[in-house]
Amino acid sequence: MAKTEGLLFRQLFESESSTYTYLLADTNTKEAVIIDPVLETIDRDLKLIKELGLSLTVAVNTHCHADHITSTGLMKQRVAGLKSAISKFSGATADIHLTEGDMIPFGRHSLTVKETPGHTDGCITLVTEDQSMAFTGDALLIRGCGRTDFQQGCAEKLYHSVHEKIFTLPDECLIYPAHDYLGQTVSTVGEERKYNPRLTKSMEEFVEIMNNLNLPKPKKIDISVPANLVCGVHNF
Amino acid sequence: MAKTEGLLFRQLFESESSTYTYLLADTNTKEAVIIDPVLETIDRDLKLIKELGLSLTVAVNTHCHADHITSTGLMKQRVAGLKSAISKFSGATADIHLTEGDMIPFGRHSLTVKETPGHTDGCITLVTEDQSMAFTGDALLIRGCGRTDFQQGCAEKLYHSVHEKIFTLPDECLIYPAHDYLGQTVSTVGEERKYNPRLTKSMEEFVEIMNNLNLPKPKKIDISVPANLVCGVHNF
Numbered sequence: 001m002a003k004t005e006g007l008l009f010r011q012l013f014e015s016e017s018s019t020y021t022y023l024l025a026d027t028n029t030k031e032a033v034i035i036d037p038v039l040e041t042i043d044r045d046l047k048l049i050k051e052l053g054l055s056l057t058v059a060v061n062t063h064c065h066a067d068h069i070t071s072t073g074l075m076k077q078r079v080a081g082l083k084s085a086i087s088k089f090s091g092a093t094a095d096i097h098l099t100e101g102d103m104i105p106f107g108r109h110s111l112t113v114k115e116t117p118g119h120t121d122g123c124i125t126l127v128t129e130d131q132s133m134a135f136t137g138d139a140l141l142i143r144g145c146g147r148t149d150f151q152q153g154c155a156e157k158l159y160h161s162v163h164e165k166i167f168t169l170p171d172e173c174l175i176y177p178a179h180d181y182l183g184q185t186v187s188t189v190g191e192e193r194k195y196n197p198r199l200t201k202s203m204e205e206f207v208e209i210m211n212n213l214n215l216p217k218p219k220k221i222d223i224s225v226p227a228n229l230v231c232g233v234h235n236f
Numbered sequence: 237m238a239k240t241e242g243l244l245f246r247q248l249f250e251s252e253s254s255t256y257t258y259l260l261a262d263t264n265t266k267e268a269v270i271i272d273p274v275l276e277t278i279d280r281d282l283k284l285i286k287e288l289g290l291s292l293t294v295a296v297n298t299h300c301h302a303d304h305i306t307s308t309g310l311m312k313q314r315v316a317g318l319k320s321a322i323s324k325f326s327g328a329t330a331d332i333h334l335t336e337g338d339m340i341p342f343g344r345h346s347l348t349v350k351e352t353p354g355h356t357d358g359c360i361t362l363v364t365e366d367q368s369m370a371f372t373g374d375a376l377l378i379r380g381c382g383r384t385d386f387q388q389g390c391a392e393k394l395y396h397s398v399h400e401k402i403f404t405l406p407d408e409c410l411i412y413p414a415h416d417y418l419g420q421t422v423s424t425v426g427e428e429r430k431y432n433p434r435l436t437k438s439m440e441e442f443v444e445i446m447n448n449l450n451l452p453k454p455k456k457i458d459i460s461v462p463a464n465l466v467c468g469v470h471n472f
Contacts, residue, residue, distance in 0.1 A: 013419035015251070044418060051431050182280060183249035185421065195287050 004130055007109055008052065011176065011185060012045065014038040017068035017220070018179050021045060022135055024128075025054045026107020033058045033106045034075075035126060035135050036178050039232055042071040046078060058104050060085040060111075062137025062178055063123040064092050064228045066151060066221040073231030084231050087115065090122025092229045098124060111135070114165045118158020119146030125166055133174045134189070140166050141177040142187040143196055148210045150217070151225065155210035159203045167193050240366055243345055244288065247412065247421060248281060250274040253304035253456070254415050257281060258371055260364075261290045262343020269294045269342045270311075271362060271371050272414050275468055278307040282314060294340050296321040296347075298373025298414055299359040300328050300464045302387060302457040309467030320467050323351065326358025328465045334360060347371070350401045354394020355382030361402055369410045370425070376402050377413045378423040381434055384446045386453070387461065391446035395439045403429050 008025040017038065023045070025032035032054040037045055049056055056079050059072040064086065072084040072094075085096035085104065098104075102113040104126070111126040116139040123146070126135040138146030140162050148155045166175075171190030192199065198209055218224070227233070244261040253274065259281070261268035268290040273281055285292055292315050295308040300322070308320040308330075321332035321340065334340075338349040340362070347362040352375040359382070362371040374382030376398050384391045402411075407426030428435065434445055454460070463469070 011421045013249075013421065015419060041419060044420075048420075051427065183251060183277065184280075184284075185247045185249065191287065 004109070004128060004132055006107075007128070008032075008054075009133075010048065012041065012048075014041045014068065016040060018181050019065075019068055020176065020178055020180065020185075022176060023049065023054075024106065024109065024111070025052070026109050029107035030054050031106040032056045033060060033104055033111065035060050036062055036065070036137070037071040037075060039069040039071045039074065042074055042078075045071070046075070049079075056082055057106060058083050058085050058096070060096075060098075060104060060126065061090075061092075061094075061228070062126065062135060062139075063087065063120045064090045064151070064225060065178075066218045066224050067179075068220060069224050069227045070232040073233030076231065077233070087113075087122035087124045089115070089117065090120065090229075092122070092231070094231060116140075116158075116161035116165050117152075118148060118154055118156075118161045119151075121152040123161070127169065127173075131169055131173050133176060134166060134169055135176045135178075136166060137178045140175060140192060140196075140199070142175065142180050142182075142184045143192070145196070145198055147213060147215055149213065149215065150221070155207040156203065158210070159199070159206045162199050167199075240345070240364060240368055242343075243364070244268075244290075245369075246284065248277065248284075250277045250304065252276060254417050255301075255304055256412065256414055256416065256421075258412060259285065259290075260342065260345065260347070261288070262345050265343035266290050267342040268292045269296060269340055269347065271296055272298055272301070272373070273307040273311060275305040275307045275310065278310055278314075281307070282311070285315075292318055293342060294319050294321050294332070296334075296340060296362065297326075297328075297330075297464070298362065298371060298375075299323065299356045300326045300387070300461060301414075302454045302460050303415075304456060305460050305463045306468040309469030312467065313469070323349075323358035323360045325351070325353065326356065326465075328358070328467070330467060352376075352394075352397035352401050353388075354384060354390055354392075354397045355387075357388040359397070363405065363409075367405055367409050369412060370402060370405055371412045371414075372402060373414045376411060376428060376432070376435070378411065378416050378418075378420045379428070379432055381432070383449060383451055385449065385451065386457070391443040392439065394446070395435070395442050398435050403435075
């Protein structure tokens with residue numbers, strides 16, 4: 001479902017890493033983009049793309065994930081002409097290296113890249129052309145945000161990214177994060193500006209909170225990050 | 237997100253029973269309806285309702301669930317004026333007993349009741365006024381359907397319900413089921429008419445499939461059904 005006329009939209013969930021994958025397509029031309037696809041759910045995702053009659057042109061990662069392996073590399077092997085995309089500042093290989101203001105077109109629609117570093121240096125937020133939807137990766141989660149204690153994480157940077165690049169979007173803009181652990185599927189800019197327990201704080205308080213989360217190391221970081229630096233497939 | 241103008245819509249997930257709860261509200265009047273809320277997630281749901289400034293008027297169950305306990309009874313204790321609703325044919329107590337064609341209004345919007353028995357005798361599908369969204373409970377799942385081997389289950393009845401009451405909706409009508417076990421969040425009537433592996437079959441083949449699923453008894457059936465017959469709260 002999508003507010004935008006002629007936009008096909010699907011939110012998909014991978015339960016082991018609690019990752020959301022998003023599929024967007026032009027209902028006329030059938031050109032499609034997938035955001036943050038996960039290795040474990042590649043068959044489900046490609047089956048749906050086939051059933052919907054879509055032509056997948058770009059598979060984009062919002063950042064180099066530490067908690068799961070991306071399926072973009074394997075998807076490239078299985079979908080002719082598919083291009084992978086990720087931030088230039090991710091350090092990862094990809095067909096397209098994205099920077100601020102870049103557009104990812106699909107039919108009459110497009111996603112615009114906003115650089116939102118802080119969780120990692122190469123984190124991006126993707127915004128639809130009418131600013132009705134923002135795919136925030138791990139920069140902004142529903143009533144939360146990505147951690148900042150590994151992979152170039154920096155709480156100050158994240159605070160600035162969210163306040164300058166995401167909270168400046170319209171209040172009614174829908175927030176679609178890369179993860180949710182409580183069964184929530186969507187939020188809005190207005191809600192997060194008002195109720196996000198971390199990002200409604202001052203920068204000093206935010207940094208204090210983020211530096212004292214004492215989270216365990218992600219279980220899959222040692223295999224995920226090296227794999228995701230090469231689109232999830234070694235020797236590809 | 238909702239196609240319908242002035243409709244606030246949220247899909248929420250309860251991971252233990254893989255149940256979807258739906259919250260719909262009029263963005264002007266703030267009157268809201270919740271569909272299939274789960275006992276374990278009542279605090280999350282009521283917090284969100286409060287943050288969104290909504291006035292919850294009706295909590296409706298699509299049927300008497302066997303896999304989880306509804307939170308409608310406890311919600312009634314915590315939300316003044318809230319009314320519970322369920323099919324007349326569910327055998328369950330509630331403030332409102334629904335039958336075919338009944339409307340559940342919330343502000344300028346409404347849900348219309350379609351009786352879709354087969355999983356249980358008291359299964360209903362709720363359809364928005366513009367037929368853009370259908371909440372199908374366990375009658376129709378994404379590429380699947382509810383089982384028919386307990387609680388008055390009847391494969392023939394379910395086949396007729398889906399074909400006559402759901403597949404007759406517009407192809408683009410979004411299907412929001414009560415459950416999904418594969419991370420899928422939504423489908424459409426057109427897709428299910430084309431790709432549902434069970435309901436695209438003849439009735440005879442469908443009955444054969446449904447009678448040979450050999451599924452284990454739901455873990456919580458012995459506590460869920462008696463509790464759900466009284467809105468999830470005994471002695472309420």
